[in-house]
Amino acid sequence: VIAAFQPKALAGKRVLITAGPTFEPIDPVRGITNRSSGKMGYAVACAAREAGAEVHLVSGPTALATPYGVMRYDVTTAVQMHEMVMSLVSGQDIFIAVAAVADWRVANASNQKLKKDGSGMPVLEFDENPDILASVAQLDHPPYCVGFAAESENLLQYGEEKRLRKEIPLLVGNIGHETFGLDENELVLFDEKGNTRLPRADKQALARELIQAIAKRI
Ligand code: CTP
Ligand code: CA
Structure with a gap:
């Protein structure tokens, strides 16, 4: 009964989230992408909204429905995601980068479909x-920035190094790196005090725990 009268953890806050993969074209029918279903990012958007925030979700290509009450902006490439985020970031209180952004794009993408015409293999x-x-973290007055990292090894070492390199207060590591597309995950949070595990659970439950952990820190 008392809980019903407690203010929601993110009431009045504005939260910007990226989710899903990006897709970088090679030609009109082919491209390079990252392994991400978008489930974790969408779960975080849903949890932030449940916690009372106004939520803006910038999404790469996914097969997911927009969470209730969330404003969604669809993009394809990393450059488009960057532009969209920069256009939305002012006035945001929290930025959570869950997207699996392609680190490189094809510089010599073709306007026409590449054909097996006997001229050899394409060179990208x-x-x-x-x-x-x-x-976002380098802006003059940045929102509270949260990163995600999927490492294939040395998560505890790489996670803390990545948090410091990106100059962000909180980084979330995926412990199971083979959780792509699954409904469950296991996380570890890195902040200036060290690291804390969020044991294996479904992505929606983990997203709620993460939102509470962020609310506690801002
Ligand atoms: N990220 C981003 N833009 C990029 C690359 C990554 O916003 N061009 C964000 C991701 O959304 C994630 C965090 O940065 O929140 C960490 O991504 P990750 O790929 O682990 O880090 P990188 O710095 O790209 O390092 P590397 O891939 O070499 O491990
Ligand atoms: Ca990367």
Whole structure:
């Protein structure tokens, strides 16, 4: 009964979230992408909304429905995601970068479908994509920035190093790196005090715990 009268953890806050993969075209029918279903990012958006926040979700290509009450902006490439985030970031209190952003885009993408015409294999060249999280963290008055990291090894070491390199107060590591598309995950939170585990649970429950952990820190 008393809980019903407690203010929601993020009441009155504005939260910007990225989710899903990006897709970088090679030609009109092919591209390069990252493994991400978007489930974790969408769960975080849903949990932030439940906690009373106004939520803006910038999403790469996913097969998911927009969570109730969330404003969604669809993008395809990392450059588009960067532009959309920068256009929405002013006035946001919290930025949570859950998207699996492609680090490189194809510099010599073709306007026409590449054909097996006997001229040999295509040779792809790459340009580096903007680091969206680092761009936001480096603003003059940044929102509270939260990053996500999926490492294939040395998570405890790489996680803390990545948090410091990106100059962000909180980084979330995926402990199970083979949880792509699954409904469950296991997380570890890195902040200036060290690391804390959120034991294996479904992504919606973990997202609620993460939102409470963020609310406690802002
Ligand atoms: N990120 C981003 N823009 C990029 C690359 C990453 O916003 N161009 C964000 C991701 O959304 C995530 C965090 O940065 O929140 C960490 O992403 P990750 O790929 O683990 O870090 P990188 O700095 O790209 O390092 P690496 O891939 O070499 O491990
Ligand atoms: Ca990366």
